[in-house]
Amino acid sequence: MEILLHLAAVSGGILYLMPLLLLVVLFVALERGWALAMIRRKGDDLLRDLQDRKGRESLETELAKTPSCPQQAVFAAVLASHDLASGEAYAEEAMLTQATLLDRGLWILDTAVTLAPLLGLLGTIIGMFNAFQILGNPDTAPTAITGHVAEALVATATGLAIAIVGLVLFNGLQQRVRLVLHQMERIKVSTLNRLYRQPPSIRGDASVSLLARRGEI
Template sequence: MMLPLAVCSVAAVAVIIERFFFFRRISDTKLAEQVLNMIGSEHRNEALNLARKSSLPLLKIMAVGINNRLSPAKAMEAAGITELSTMRRGLPVLDTIVTLSPLLGLLGTIIGMINSFQIMALSGMGQPHAVTGGVAEALIATATGITVAVISLIPYNYFLSRIERETDTIEHYATRLEIALTSSARRTADEDTSKTA
């Protein structure tokens, strides 16, 4: 059972490293503030270009909202669902490893205990070292499985909390953008009305 546990640990480490760098990269909100300021000062096209150039999920969602004049809230909601699934990528793997690795460890221990009892049945009680050595070796699988689960569980919960935080940030900026777009549309309509009058 040590081979599947080794595969689980390698997969967990790979997901943890990839997600750590992903969340580290997307935490900047300075560009979102710049986009909102551009919308407020009637530079909609510049704001759209700035948002489109970025690979940050928040700015991708804002670009969709700016680009969709008729229903920016619905457009941003749909884009937000896509970006949230991107943020969750790899987390089902960690969740599975957290659950699976202790079970694999227990299975390894049970198999080791069965082997130890078979040795005892064949050689009798005359070789206690063979039996206790086999039991100790079998318990290593359980310890390894629990270690892999603990090491995976802490980053998994951290990434879930980061997703919640990013969701709150996206909702905050999407609401502010919707208000800014509505205000901008009203100003444009008022200017058009005053020109015709």
């Protein structure tokens, strides 16, 4: 404990901030990771249920039982439309609105990844100032400065370690956001297909019936 307090004092107190910064990084990552995992699970359930739905009435029944989530907002926006063009426009608007909610709080991780090494570097610079002051004392051997320089570098190493952890967590959360956005796009397309576009099998049956009426088959 005394060693940690000594190292924190050498860095000008910067090392006292590092544990707080690490706690903020871990808290934001855990909260956002849990929230995005739950959102993605709801999206998976909705996509699975959509496979068996056809027609507006069936889709509206599905909407009534779907829990609130960004994917549900896109689903509801498409169902509120009256044709293909308006369905695409409503869905795009809903997706843009929900996208800002998905990456909420990620700016904190982004800031921590940039801030941690800079704070560590500042602590090292402060420690280096203190170390070079030793040279002004004629009774101090020049080799004594090496130990103080090593202690000063601890702040930089700590800042880099926090930045590495934060960067890994940030990229992982960004990937989860991209997966949810992909789910929203799939839900938009699936709902539009079931509302306004006939499946290929239906179009094929319709063509056969038309040819039969014309006496061509």
